[in-house]
Amino acid sequence: MVVTPDRSRPLPIPGVRRAWWLREALATEAAAGRVAPAPPLQGEATADVAIIGGGYTGMWTAYFLTERAPGVRIVLLEQDICGGGPSGRNGGFVHGWWVQLPYLVKRYGTKSGIELADAADEVVDGIGAWCAQHGVDAWYRKAGSLEANAFPGVESGFEATAAKLDRLGAGGQLAAWDAAAVQEVCASPAFRDGLWMPSAASIQPARLARGLRRVLLERGVTIHENTRVRRMDANAGSGAGQPGIRIWTDNGSVRAYQAVLAVNAWAAGWPGHRLRLLAWGSYMVITEPIPDRLEALGWTGGELLSDTRFTISYFRTTDDGRIAFGAGVGAAGFDGRIDQTFTHDRQAIARVVANFDHLFPMLHDVRFEDAWGGPIDITGDRFPVIGSRDGGRVHYAYGYSGNGAGPARLAGRVLAALVDDPYDPLARLALVGRGQRILPPEPFRYIGARVIREALIRRDDALDAGRRPGLVVRALARVPSLLGYRFEH
Numbered sequence: 001m002v003v004t005p006d007r008s009r010p011l012p013i014p015g016v017r018r019a020w021w022l023r024e025a026l027a028t029e030a031a032a033g034r035v036a037p038a039p040p041l042q043g044e045a046t047a048d049v050a051i052i053g054g055g056y057t058g059m060w061t062a063y064f065l066t067e068r069a070p071g072v073r074i075v076l077l078e079q080d081i082c083g084g085g086p087s088g089r090n091g092g093f094v095h096g097w098w099v100q101l102p103y104l105v106k107r108y109g110t111k112s113g114i115e116l117a118d119a120a121d122e123v124v125d126g127i128g129a130w131c132a133q134h135g136v137d138a139w140y141r142k143a144g145s146l147e148a149n150a151f152p153g154v155e156s157g158f159e160a161t162a163a164k165l166d167r168l169g170a171g172g173q174l175a176a177w178d179a180a181a182v183q184e185v186c187a188s189p190a191f192r193d194g195l196w197m198p199s200a201a202s203i204q205p206a207r208l209a210r211g212l213r214r215v216l217l218e219r220g221v222t223i224h225e226n227t228r229v230r231r232m233d234a235n236a237g238s239g240a241g242q243p244g245i246r247i248w249t250d251n252g253s254v255r256a257y258q259a260v261l262a263v264n265a266w267a268a269g270w271p272g273h274r275l276r277l278l279a280w281g282s283y284m285v286i287t288e289p290i291p292d293r294l295e296a297l298g299w300t301g302g303e304l305l306s307d308t309r310f311t312i313s314y315f316r317t318t319d320d321g322r323i324a325f326g327a328g329v330g331a332a333g334f335d336g337r338i339d340q341t342f343t344h345d346r347q348a349i350a351r352v353v354a355n356f357d358h359l360f361p362m363l364h365d366v367r368f369e370d371a372w373g374g375p376i377d378i379t380g381d382r383f384p385v386i387g388s389r390d391g392g393r394v395h396y397a398y399g400y401s402g403n404g405a406g407p408a409r410l411a412g413r414v415l416a417a418l419v420d421d422p423y424d425p426l427a428r429l430a431l432v433g434r435g436q437r438i439l440p441p442e443p444f445r446y447i448g449a450r451v452i453r454e455a456l457i458r459r460d461d462a463l464d465a466g467r468r469p470g471l472v473v474r475a476l477a478r479v480p481s482l483l484g485y486r487f488e489h
Helices: 020-031 056-068 099-110 109-133 158-167 181-187 205-218 264-269 291-298 346-361 407-420 445-466 471-482
Strands: 041-054 074-077 093-095 145-148 175-177 194-197 200-202 222-224 229-233 245-249 251-259 276-287 303-308 313-317 323-327 367-377 384-390 394-398
Touching: 020 200, 020 205, 020 367, 041 056, 041 245, 056 205, 074 251, 093 109, 099 109, 099 194, 109 200, 109 205, 109 384, 145 181, 158 175, 158 194, 181 194, 181 313, 181 323, 181 384, 194 367, 251 407, 264 276, 264 367, 276 346, 313 346, 323 346, 346 367, 346 407, 384 407, 394 407, 445 471
Parallel strands: 041 074, 041 251, 074 222, 145 303, 251 394
Antiparallel strands: 093 200, 145 194, 175 194, 229 245, 245 251, 276 323, 276 367, 303 313, 313 323, 384 394
């Protein structure tokens, strides 16, 4: 990789405090006097629906249930605070699945594939309208997304991708841009051609999460934060017509008729789901405010940017003129454990900054104010797993593969439909109830993921530098696809 001279100041240390997004959102919430209590669960509670997880998936599910069935008794259990997990740490990219439409059509057929892409695209305008309706200032800005080819000497295939969508009747959703058009958006010397998606928006992710929390409390949803779920029994019936699910926490329990498992990467540690996803680390940094430097780059329109690395670099600007820059360069976890591997990896931050310096060498003197990380949940084909089990009493969604800020809203709509009416068209979308290719058991999954991750990073670094990756690296990088997995974005 071509890197600028070493930085003279040390990089911020991840894991020392909450992510910058969440600190900013909590401070804004406190200043507005909008911090409502959500105390830990003590004793026994009863609900129509119990939701495990206070991130986007769990909260959107609760919201759409209150829309479908006003008065429904919902208890939401969150081990941290709402938005404390990936929903308060992600890059804030809101978009659907237009880039993946050819794969959706290949797997589900033309009609069902386009139906899925249309349903996913709702999230962009839907989140904007929701924020306006409920007075949530999540810095929503629909400015489009640009994937830039930063590999010298490597053809992107962007024109072929846009042409495929044209043939499928989705023309206009993607456009192949030449290098000159890309440079007008952001003048990075590494950028070549690009793929433009106009239907994309940016948000301050933690503000959206905390806004969802506020609205749910106003609607009568019972939220218990700092409440760790220890066990769930889906067959704990106590008589005809009585709640048949019981969920135990550290200091209490909930009895419910139905339950929703909305735990994101933590599903890798749940029985019945362990072999359906791999937890992988993604890390971010954020700069000091540099509005004048952004203006010099021409990057003033709020566009979302990413590159074509497997360990994708994704970056956007903020309302106060910063760059938030992330990359999927963290490590895989072992046996579903979510630990400091995903939050304290200083080597991952160094790699994120190296990617930043490669794409923006003119900004090598810019100071980074914060760094943080978190787990993303990758499935065998990089699409969510959504479905029901235990006789339709327990519903689940996970596996956004690092792109959940938008699709989590779709998952919430689907989960609410599964709870309320399993014959609703949303509950019968093509991917609902479809199994994913299982992943290898431990320790093979952990060892394999670590080895292949290093190979993929080395391949990306070689391509960044304009070199052909070595034979061993190329061979290892091909292993996932040879085994039938679709890990590359």
